[in-house]
Amino acid sequence: MRVFVTGASGWIGSAVVDELLTAGHAVVGLARSDTSAASLDAKGAQVHRGDLDDLDSIREGAATADAVLHLANKHDFSNIAVSNQAERAAVQAIGDVLTGSGRPFLLASGVAVPAQGGRPATEDDRSPFHGLESPRGGSENLALEYVDRGVNTVSVRYAPTVHGDGDHGFIAMLVAIAREKGVAGYVGDGTNRWPAVHRSDAAQITRLGLEKAPAGTLLHAVSEEGVPTREIAEAIGRGLDVPVTSIAPQDAQEHFGWIGQFFAMDIPASSARTQELLGWAPSGPGLIQDLDAGSYFRA
Template structure:
């Protein structure tokens, strides 16, 4: 099939592209800049110019394809998470509307975090926006299209999607440690972060596109929950810094995420779709040292 992929030139999208191509699909990738367009063209991807706020462009891209994977998310301002989620809902509305009545697949990206703090969350949990956070509202909106003839599914990612090229939370923690001279964790550091390797997540996006029924929720989780003190421990050892408890404010806005205890399971996803994580876990990936080769 021809697949419209938002975020095609990004960290996750760049790993999804070869999965789609190997499976025989043709990719139409959303590009908001000349640099992104050049990167996609070099990878053999058809280029569709637009942005997450150019809703007409999103509708045209979706309408021209047999299926959609929406993995783009605005990171222009990490401090304005609510606004970024609002943009995400606008994009989902545009994509879903373009596919309505066609029974074509739409895979949207959601988050595992913030369902029932301290308890391992599962795929079958369906929290509302008041308990599940702003990304839960995006998921709710997406699933409203299941009754409008769209084979919509949600692929929930954990706080850490790790691997070469990662520019997310873990590199931020490393940067904070370098700048402050210590590798910190909040409280006793027993709170857990789930994680998944980039390449494992990319394989699951393909499976969701091809196999997930309308209303399916998939968890791309390799590590069910890594204690944050263990993450801080590897960072401290790699940088030669002390590892110690610090106040949440030490991390700025990131402290609100790093202090969460949000373990998540992918047992149902593995049973239902035959997916199994094969790549190194988060701590093993950190130990390999690629995260620390940067200036």
């Protein structure tokens, strides 16, 4: 297939591009910078210049593709409203172009749905987020509306921790905070759980979802249902050789900054149905194993 990929040079997107190319697909990657374009070109992907705000470029890329993977996101936590608006507009632009075509449209989402009474969230749990003011602009539910309009929409819900060598996401932020504060912290008793997936596994799930998942499917890109945050802090403490300590919930935002509210959440998630549907099983290292390997602690 000729696959148009937004976010093609991002942390997840670049691994997905590699996975698609290895599987024999042709990739057209959206690139907003010369550096991103050069990286995609070196891999053998076709470069399509534009960014998340350039809706005409996104429409053009989608119109000439057999399938679309929308993995881009501004991730501007200082102005989340702008990120939400850009995400929703891009999803609508892609959905409108693909209407009536039956072509696959996979979009990135997250497994951080509200608490499920202590049980892990599953692929049957629908997102409660609708509308522009919701997280990600309610993009998952918006995209799924296009199933009834002849689009093969599939939502890939990634774990909040997509880890691996070179990660600059949540775990890297927690390491940086621990280095700055001189302690590796966790919130409360640290029994709240974060699901995790290795980058290579996330890329494989995405490629298999493109090839196999029927319209309306929710996939969970999760290898570990929930790693206790105290264990994450202890691994960071070992890596930095700093003490490990509990941070009171009321002090979490002061200690961790904006990420504190996320690190305090208990959001376990299962991928049992995704594994069964795609015939996939995790093969990458677990989060604690990855932390203990030392890549997050290089100067």
